[in-house]
Amino acid sequence: MQQAGPQSFDRVLSSMCTRPHPAAREAAERFLATNPGDPDTYRTVAALEREAVAGLGELTGLSEPHGYVASGGTEANLQAVRAARNLADAADPNVVAPESVHFSFQKAAEVLDVELRTVPVDADRRADPDAMAERIGSDTALVVGVAGTTEYGRVDPIPALADLAADAGARLHVDAAWGGFALPFTDHDWHFGHADVDTLTVDPHKFGQAAVPAGGFLASEATTLDALAVETPYLESTSQATLTGTRSGAGVASAAAALEELWPAGYRDAYERAQANAEWVADALADRGFDVVDPVLPLVAADLPASLFDALTERGWRLSRTARGELRLVCMPHVTRETLGAFCRDVDACREAN
Numbered sequence: 280m281q282q283a284g285p286q287s288f289d290r291v292l293s294s295m296c297t298r299p300h301p302a303a304r305e306a307a308e309r310f311l312a313t314n315p316g317d318p319d320t321y322r323t324v325a326a327l328e329r330e331a332v333a334g335l336g337e338l339t340g341l342s343e344p345h346g347y348v349a350s351g352g353t354e355a356n357l358q359a360v361r362a363a364r365n366l367a368d369a370a371d372p373n374v375v376a377p378e379s380v381h382f383s384f385q386k387a388a389e390v391l392d393v394e395l396r397t398v399p400v401d402a403d404r405r406a407d408p409d410a411m412a413e414r415i416g417s418d419t420a421l422v423v424g425v426a427g428t429t430e431y432g433r434v435d436p437i438p439a440l441a442d443l444a445a446d447a448g449a450r451l452h453v454d455a456a457w458g459g460f461a462l463p464f465t466d467h468d469w470h471f472g473h474a475d476v477d478t479l480t481v482d483p484h485k486f487g488q489a490a491v492p493a494g495g496f497l498a499s500e501a502t503t504l505d506a507l508a509v510e511t512p513y514l515e516s517t518s519q520a521t522l523t524g525t526r527s528g529a530g531v532a533s534a535a536a537a538l539e540e541l542w543p544a545g546y547r548d549a550y551e552r553a554q555a556n557a558e559w560v561a562d563a564l565a566d567r568g569f570d571v572v573d574p575v576l577p578l579v580a581a582d583l584p585a586s587l588f589d590a591l592t593e594r595g596w597r598l599s600r601t602a603r604g605e606l607r608l609v610c611m612p613h614v615t616r617e618t619l620g621a622f623c624r625d626v627d628a629c630r631e632a633n
């Protein structure tokens with residue numbers, strides 16, 4: 280079989296993942312043949328997972344975090360819904376979320392057989408607490424807010440959503456899968472320290488610069504993990520709260536290494552560079568006459584014609600679109616100012632060619 284090399288990140292402007300930090304890559308390779316799903320056998324990686332969870336707790340304002348390194352944001356979000364469903368009194372629990380939630384909540388609702396009520400967002404594309412209040416009822420088990428939306432990088436008003444959840448006797452989950460490694464360096468209120476948050480998703484394999492798969496599921500109370508745990512008769516550990524059984528030790532070790540290497544100064548640096556790049560490319564596209572959605576976090580949306588999008592794709596750029604069809608540029612740590620400069624030159628060249 281011919282050996283294929285991994286794809287270069289040089290022209291990737293569409294991904295929420297990035298090149299792993301060298302220390303994270305090295306740790307992933309070293310722990311490839313370990314399984315944190317069996318923590319009594321694989322004790323070193325189990326200890327690394329405790330370190331990673333402690334690091335994620337520090338990042339999200341939780342001094343005694345409960346949680347684990349999941350396969351990604353999808354699993355973490357599903358587990359948040361599962362915990363809420365398992366802990367709910369209601370016979371027919373529902374989840375209320377802004378329509379900007381990641382599609383993983385659709386999967387969670389389907390797998391767990393709960394109703395997902397999505398609610399239109401406000402003019403700035405953020406969750407609208409008044410509109411959400413109208414859909415929350417006595418059967419609502421979970422209210423969801425997003426801290427760094429997938430399409431526009433918006434941060435929902437988490438404290439207001441926490442109040443809504445508290446009034447309804449529901450739990451609050453924050454999906455900071457992508458935004459969680461950037462938000463500590465902003466003024467947004469988004470984490471356990473800012474509001475009464477029950478569970479939170481924060482993915483090392485996105486802005487955290489760890490290797491895939493490394494998602495993060497955190498809870499403020501041990502009872503959340505208890506609500507997810509099943510007994511594990513053939514393992515020496517007595518129960519398991521994760522969704523998967525055998526898990527990637529590479530992801531866990533990689534997350535621990537990235538956090539050790541980068542928190543907080545390295546992540547601050549990466550965020551500041553990425554944010555400056557996003558603002559630069561937003562201005563560059565606005566100067567060219569496109570409608571641009573300003574980057575609250577390092578993610579820019581701009582209204583480019585489909586023909587231009589296709590021409591840029593032809594030139595090797597890896598791009599993505601919002602549901603409304605806007606170009607969506609994710610300024611991850613691998614995206615440099617030079618890359619964005621080359622991208623803008625190609626925008627000009629493609630327009631001239633037409």
Ligand SMILES: Cc1ncc(COP(=O)(O)O)c(C=O)c1O
Pocket residue numbers: 295350351352353354356381383425427428429454455456457482494
């Ligand atoms: C806000 C948000 N939540 C969840 C996810 C799902 O994460 P994963 O693809 O790691 O399962 C994403 C993916 O981009 C996301 O942007």
